[in-house]
Amino acid sequence: MYLYDQYDQAMVDARVAEFRDQAQRRLDGKLSEDQFKPLRLMNGLYLQLHAYMLRVAIPYGTLSSRQMHALADIADKYDRGYGHFTTRQNIQYNWIKLEEAADILADLAKVEMHAIQTSGNCIRNISSDHFAGAAADEVTDPRPYAELLRQWSSFHPEFAYLPRKFKICVIASDRDRAAMKLHDIGIQIVEKDGEMGAAFYVGGGMGRTPMIAPCIKDFVPLDRLVSYAEACLRVYNRYGRRDNKYKARIKILVHEMGADAYAKEVDEEFAHLLDQGVEPPFAELERIRTFFEDPAFAAAGADDEIDRSDPDFALWVDRNTHAHKADGYVSAVVSLKPVGGIPGDATAEQMHLMADLARDYSFDELRVMHTQNIVLPHVRKSDLHKLWTALDEAGLGTPNLDRIGDIIACPGLDYCSLANARSIPLAQKISQRFADNGKEETLGELKLKISGCINACGHHHAGHIGILGVDRKGTENYQLLLGGSEAEDTSLAKITGPGFTEDGVVDAIETVSDLYLSSRVEGERFIDTYRRIGMTPFKEALYG
Amino acid sequence: MIILTGNDLKSGAVVWWDGQSWSRHVNEAADVGDKAEEILAREEAARRVNVPYAIEAEKDANGVRPAHIKDRVRALGPTVRPDLTMKPADPAALDWVI
Ligand code: SF4
Numbered sequence: 001m002y003l004y005d006q007y008d009q010a011m012v013d014a015r016v017a018e019f020r021d022q023a024q025r026r027l028d029g030k031l032s033e034d035q036f037k038p039l040r041l042m043n044g045l046y047l048q049l050h051a052y053m054l055r056v057a058i059p060y061g062t063l064s065s066r067q068m069h070a071l072a073d074i075a076d077k078y079d080r081g082y083g084h085f086t087t088r089q090n091i092q093y094n095w096i097k098l099e100e101a102a103d104i105l106a107d108l109a110k111v112e113m114h115a116i117q118t119s120g121n122c123i124r125n126i127s128s129d130h131f132a133g134a135a136a137d138e139v140t141d142p143r144p145y146a147e148l149l150r151q152w153s154s155f156h157p158e159f160a161y162l163p164r165k166f167k168i169c170v171i172a173s174d175r176d177r178a179a180m181k182l183h184d185i186g187i188q189i190v191e192k193d194g195e196m197g198a199a200f201y202v203g204g205g206m207g208r209t210p211m212i213a214p215c216i217k218d219f220v221p222l223d224r225l226v227s228y229a230e231a232c233l234r235v236y237n238r239y240g241r242r243d244n245k246y247k248a249r250i251k252i253l254v255h256e257m258g259a260d261a262y263a264k265e266v267d268e269e270f271a272h273l274l275d276q277g278v279e280p281p282f283a284e285l286e287r288i289r290t291f292f293e294d295p296a297f298a299a300a301g302a303d304d305e306i307d308r309s310d311p312d313f314a315l316w317v318d319r320n321t322h323a324h325k326a327d328g329y330v331s332a333v334v335s336l337k338p339v340g341g342i343p344g345d346a347t348a349e350q351m352h353l354m355a356d357l358a359r360d361y362s363f364d365e366l367r368v369m370h371t372q373n374i375v376l377p378h379v380r381k382s383d384l385h386k387l388w389t390a391l392d393e394a395g396l397g398t399p400n401l402d403r404i405g406d407i408i409a410c411p412g413l414d415y416c417s418l419a420n421a422r423s424i425p426l427a428q429k430i431s432q433r434f435a436d437n438g439k440e441e442t443l444g445e446l447k448l449k450i451s452g453c454i455n456a457c458g459h460h461h462a463g464h465i466g467i468l469g470v471d472r473k474g475t476e477n478y479q480l481l482l483g484g485s486e487a488e489d490t491s492l493a494k495i496t497g498p499g500f501t502e503d504g505v506v507d508a509i510e511t512v513s514d515l516y517l518s519s520r521v522e523g524e525r526f527i528d529t530y531r532r533i534g535m536t537p538f539k540e541a542l543y544g
Numbered sequence: 545m546i547i548l549t550g551n552d553l554k555s556g557a558v559v560w561w562d563g564q565s566w567s568r569h570v571n572e573a574a575d576v577g578d579k580a581e582e583i584l585a586r587e588e589a590a591r592r593v594n595v596p597y598a599i600e601a602e603k604d605a606n607g608v609r610p611a612h613i614k615d616r617v618r619a620l621g622p623t624v625r626p627d628l629t630m631k632p633a634d635p636a637a638l639d640w641v642i
Pocket of ligand 1: 410411412413416417418419420451452453454455456457458
């Protein structure tokens with residue numbers, strides 16, 4: 001894992017001191033809310049329905065045990081004993097007091113964490129593949145590049161006031177586990193003729209106007225990565241629509257200019273930047289890379305054979321583990337989606353436990369998935385049963401990865417001031433319904449995603465089944481969408497028709513999933529069947 | 545009735561104007577009639593409450609009920625964590641929100 005050098009630490013410490021002074025001035029009545037709001041947002045402090053909310057950055061979703069323990073301590077000391085892991089691989093605390101916010105930032109700084117650039121029109125936390133550095137199918141570990149971009153984008157003066165927020169994702173395999181093409185910039189590290197480079201996908205996003213990013217450059221040499229990213233940002237900063245908030249994201253610019261015209265502008269800017277000294281020295285990338293070297297994996301042994309005699313354990317292994325590049329190891333997914341539970345929430349005790357289990361079984365490392373689960377990336381197969389037993393006892397062993405119960409749900413109207421409708425109760429009802437009727441197993445892979453408003457933090461456009469909460473004359477109403485994907489076959493879901501009540505949409509999901517079961521051919525997932533038979537039969541089943 | 549609400553500056557907690565000060569309990573909210581703007585301007589200037597605003601509500605035998613679901617969620621707390629709401633021991637409180 002990356003460790004702060006003196007510059008990183010000095011910057012973060014200075015920011016804590018600065019914010020402490022700003023918060024005190026606000027508490028003393030010397031700053032108005034209008035003056036203070038942009039300052040607190042620069043430090044991830046929002047005001048939500050019930051209290052202040054603090055969003056803490058988890059760079060590319062990677063955490064050490066020590067950091068996870070610190071997050072748990074914050075939940076206990078300053079919040080109400082829990083935190084919420086988000087679709088941006090971050091964590092949010094819902095019950096923060098302004099009086100204590102600077103103390104929390106100081107506690108975070110002690111474990112090399114912060115909340116800088118988790119809000120505002122700047123480059124946000126860089127996201128990545130949660131199996132990075134572990135997956136058997138990647139060409140390299142994408143995190144050194146994500147870290148390089150983190151350093152480049154942190155406090156970058158030119159990009160502190162972009163037309164809108166900006167999200168970058170870096171992956172390094174053909175399997176997309178990070179919704180790469182739904183980011184402002186999605187970068188895939190690729191190998192071509194024995195050389196490594198980066199493919200740039202620019203102008204994707206969800207929200208009000210969902211778009212899949214087109215590839216604007218299929219190969220940028222890695223020693224030009226930062227220059228090319230800078231060129232992409234510069235063109236956006238110059239031409240992005242600052243006059244209209246709803247047209248200010250880069251996806252609108254790329255769409256309106258056309259991908260080819262945008263790419264041409266970027267190429268010109270890139271050529272101009274090449275002799276400007278923008279690219280960090282190669283030695284810096286090499287230095288960063290040393291932090292991401294493989295841990296000392298044990299040689300494969302005879303006890304790597306998994307004992308499948310316990311059927312519950314065998315089911316969890318089948319569903320919640322992922323192939324590892326090292327023989328004898330897997331990546332294990334800790335589900336934060338217990339049946340009827342709140343997606344992404346973890347108590348302080350659960351966080352402490354996950355941190356301890358990562359120390360004992362995963363070289364001190366954890367990852368946050370954008371699907372609001374946690375990964376222990378490097379688990380020896382011979383340790384899996386011990387790990388599963390401990391997880392299961394703590395309510396963290398639900399075997400439902402990528403199943404209908406593994407629902408992404410944003411905080412919605414239970415917490416979020418922008419929401420139109422509640423997301424979480426819906427997720428709870430759906431997960432309970434499909435556990436009770438026993439269909440989860442039969443349905444296989446089915447990704448269901450719920451947002452409480454058009455901002456799409458719950459990725460509803462990218463769900464095999466998506467749900468969008470809307471306000472219909474003061475009551476909650478839910479639109480149903482079908483056919484989305486955020487994997488390598490990225491597609492955008494389409495609305496089925498008129499919306500439903502809360503209970504109505506749960507029934508509607510059972511209707512569409514039943515139609516899938518009766519229509520599928522051998523080996524088809526829900527999304528495959530939808531793509532084969534189209535929307536019409538689903539509409540007929542729903543609306544008659 | 546017209547009532548005023550906002551979030552306490554220090555704690556961020558949801559508060560309601562009770563005619564004299566800010567209360568945590570929606571049932572103590574006072575009808576401000578046509579005085580909303582005047583009180584809001586004064587309270588904003590005093591900088592004790594964040595972005596206070598006026599909303600419509602109804603009052604009956606059970607108390608004060610804001611017209612919009614968002615303010616009812618604010619008044620009670622998250623419906624998915626009854627233990628953290630203002631009425632943790634009252635299961636009917638969730639029906640009041642919806
Ligand atoms: S999608 Fe809307 S309701 Fe949900 S967290 Fe985002 S802004 Fe809030």
